[in-house]
Amino acid sequence: MSATPQDKAALDRVGGLSYLNPAAPEPWASFVEQIERVRPHLGALERWIETLKHPKRALIVDVPIERDDGTVAHYEGYRVQHNLSRGPGKGGVRFHPDVTLNEVMALAGWMTIKNAAVGLPFGGAKGGIRVDPASVSKGELQRITRRYTSEIGIVIGPDKDIPAPDVGTNAMTMAIMMDTFSMNRGGTATGVVTGKPIALGGSLGRQEATGRGVFIAAREAARHLRLPIEGARVVVQGFGNVGGIGARMFHDAGARVIAIADHTAILVNEAGIDIPAALEHTAANGGLKGFAGAAPIDPEAFWRLECEFLVPAALEGQLTVERAAGARARIVVEGANGPTTPAADDILHERGILVVPDVLANAGGVTVSYFEWVQDFSSFFWTEDEINERLERIMVAAFTAIWKVAQEKQVSLRTAAFIIACARVLEARAERGLYP
Numbered sequence: 239m240s241a242t243p244q245d246k247a248a249l250d251r252v253g254g255l256s257y258l259n260p261a262a263p264e265p266w267a268s269f270v271e272q273i274e275r276v277r278p279h280l281g282a283l284e285r286w287i288e289t290l291k292h293p294k295r296a297l298i299v300d301v302p303i304e305r306d307d308g309t310v311a312h313y314e315g316y317r318v319q320h321n322l323s324r325g326p327g328k329g330g331v332r333f334h335p336d337v338t339l340n341e342v343m344a345l346a347g348w349m350t351i352k353n354a355a356v357g358l359p360f361g362g363a364k365g366g367i368r369v370d371p372a373s374v375s376k377g378e379l380q381r382i383t384r385r386y387t388s389e390i391g392i393v394i395g396p397d398k399d400i401p402a403p404d405v406g407t408n409a410m411t412m413a414i415m416m417d418t419f420s421m422n423r424g425g426t427a428t429g430v431v432t433g434k435p436i437a438l439g440g441s442l443g444r445q446e447a448t449g450r451g452v453f454i455a456a457r458e459a460a461r462h463l464r465l466p467i468e469g470a471r472v473v474v475q476g477f478g479n480v481g482g483i484g485a486r487m488f489h490d491a492g493a494r495v496i497a498i499a500d501h502t503a504i505l506v507n508e509a510g511i512d513i514p515a516a517l518e519h520t521a522a523n524g525g526l527k528g529f530a531g532a533a534p535i536d537p538e539a540f541w542r543l544e545c546e547f548l549v550p551a552a553l554e555g556q557l558t559v560e561r562a563a564g565a566r567a568r569i570v571v572e573g574a575n576g577p578t579t580p581a582a583d584d585i586l587h588e589r590g591i592l593v594v595p596d597v598l599a600n601a602g603g604v605t606v607s608y609f610e611w612v613q614d615f616s617s618f619f620w621t622e623d624e625i626n627e628r629l630e631r632i633m634v635a636a637f638t639a640i641w642k643v644a645q646e647k648q649v650s651l652r653t654a655a656f657i658i659a660c661a662r663v664l665e666a667r668a669e670r671g672l673y674p
Contacts, residue, residue, distance in 0.1 A: 265344030265554055271580045273347075276656045279647065283664040290350070290660060293343055294361075295319040299389035301367060303381040305374075313382060317365040317390040319399055320346035323666040326397055327363030328353055328604060330404025330433075331411070333382075335373075337366035341554070348575050349604070352597040354659035356636040358608050363399050365390065371406050383411055387418040394419065396429035396615070402607050403433040403479075405553070409445070413438050429614040432607035441610035443625035444603075448573070449483025450626070451602015451633055453491070455594045456484075456547055456571040458637040463592065465568060468492035470546035473567070475499045477526055480573045480600065481551030482517055488547070489513035497535065497543055499552075500525050504540050505532035542566055550577035551600075557582045565591060572596035587650050595652035597659065598633075598640055605632050 273290050280287060301313040316339055319327040329349035332342070342364045350362025367386055371379055393399055403412055412431040416438060419430045428439035436442065443450075460467055470493045474481045477500040485495050494510040502525030505511070512531050519529045541548075541557075544566040550556050551573025557565075562582035570586060570593045572578060578586070578593065586593050606629055613619045620628075644654035 264340045265576055266340045266347070268555075268576060268580050269344040269347040272652070272656055273660065275580075275653055276660050279649075279653075279657045280660060280664065283661060283668065286664040286667050287660070289323075289664065289667050290321065290347070293318050293320045293346060294322055295393065296339065296343065297390060297393055298339065299386065301382055301386045301389060303378060303385055305378055311378075313367050313369045313386075315365070315367040315386045315389060316342045317393055317399070317401075318342045318346040318363060319393065320362040320364075321350040321663055321667075322361035322399075323663055323670060324354060324361055325359040326361065326395075327399035328358070328360035328402070328607065329362055329364040330402045331386075331407050331415070332364070332366035332404040333369050333371050333379075333406030333411075334366065335368060335370040337368040342366050344554070345575055348597060350663060351656060351659040352601050352604060354662040355597050355640065355655045356601045356605060356632055357662075358604065360400075360604070360608065363401075364404075365401055366404075369406075380414055383414045384418045387415045388422060391419055391422055394430060396427055396611070400429065400607070400611060401431045402604070409433055409435045409440065412440075429611055432610040433603075434610070439610070439614045441606055441613055441625060442620070442622040443629070444606045444610055445479065446483050447606035447625075447629060448480045448600050448603030449485075450487060450629065451605065452480060452484040452549065452551065452571055452573045452599050453487035454602065454630060454633045455599040455637060456488070456549070456569065457491075458634060458641075459569050459571070459592060459594050460546075462641060463569070465546060469494060471496050471544070472547045472549065473497040473540070473543050473545045474549045474551060474573075475540070475556060476549075476551035476553075476574060477516070477520060478551075480603075481549060482513075482520065484549055484551060484571075484573055485513050486517060493547070496545060497540055498526065498532070499540060502527035503529065504535050504537055505529060506535040506540070506543065507532035538564075547571055549573050552577070555579060557586075559585060562586050562589075562591075565589075567591055569594065572599045575600065583650070583652060593650060593652060595650075595655050597655050598636060598651070601636070602629055602633060605629055 296318045299315045346364035353360040412434045420426045434440035472495045474485045497506040541561040542564045546568045548567035554576035557578040562585040640654045
């Protein structure tokens with residue numbers, strides 16, 4: 239792929255140069271390296287592997303709005319559809335000041351793998367806007383969301399690409415996106431997004447699904463290693479919808495959560511943190527800062543705490559080579575997308591630290607999003623117990639299959655998950671052929 243100086247300048251501005259140079263240490267480069275690692279295991283399907291190294295479609299949109307003070311502000315938005323061979327695109331929308339095209343491409347790729355690894359009939363997609371939600375008013379944020387939805391409306395739809403919440407977005411964001419798409423289409427389309435409020439076709443159990451899935455994956459890993467959950471020490475980075483709920487489920491199962499961290503504070507209490515109290519404090523104060531039930535700890539010392547479970551549940555690229563070399567966990571459970579760099583992954587593997595990869599560990603959210611999508615199409619809704627039972631069944635079956643491949647081929651759980659997922663995606667690609 240060649241690029242003009244103007245192309246390179248534009249890509250550099252959005253963090254996209256790694257698409258031209260996969261050797262650069264960016265999320266997309268990490269994803270491509272993970273794909274390359276499964277090449278020897280694909281057999282005849284290797285012929286199609288380049289499919290996974292080229293996003294099907296990447297849309298960059300300008301999102302102009304009138305601010306409350308009458309000025310006009312422009313924000314940059316993205317929607318990337320990585321692969322649609324197995325079904326419509328599926329993946330969240332991220333509002334964050336550091337969002338780049340490179341990051342969104344990688345996140346879309348990981349969604350392709352995640353959906354295939356757990357057997358969902360979706361391809362992979364992801365979206366985002368480079369904006370700090372805390373820097374704009376509620377009205378401005380709604381205008382940003384509506385304009386972004388209108389701009390990407392040409393590529394999304396219930397049978398084309400279905401967004402969901404991610405970092406910086408929530409059920410209300412999805413309600414606004416659904417309403418905007420529906421107004422433009424001229425009819426209510428509840429299935430265009432998932433993670434909606436219950437009153438608008440959302441699913442019971444969706445809010446807790448990702449954190450619940452993280453706990454289920456951790457529990458299954460512990461079971462295979464004959465490691466009891468009760469009394470186990472847990473360290474959680476990220477205390478939002480994934481890390482907070484995951485921490486609560488560990489706490490409820492009798493584990494001892496000894497350290498938690500978010501964007502406001504990094505805290506430790508070797509005797510165990512009162513997680514319900516920490517969640518209450520976070521809800522009331524917007525973060526962990528000021529929570530009296532634990533003491534501050536140095537950011538790097540946090541990663542070296544001795545524990546049975548280390549759960550990175552914040553942003554990608556957090557577990558670096560240096561942090562992996564000093565980690566003292568038995569099991570790493572990836573609540574975030576792409577939190578471990580490939581080089582760090584190798585170090586953890588060499589040190590005998592089991593890594594439950596993101597494409598399995600945090601698949602609970604997209605699994606219940608699938609349930610929501612199905613319920614919206616049928617206008618028939620399940621109970622929360624039914625949702626949780628179905629989620630449990632899918633997560634356990636996926637873990638069991640991935641564990642079996644890892645043992646048979648003597649590879650990491652991540653490589654095993656990628657082997658299963660890539661084979662499913664590339665088989666669909668081969669069966670469909672090329673058009674025209």
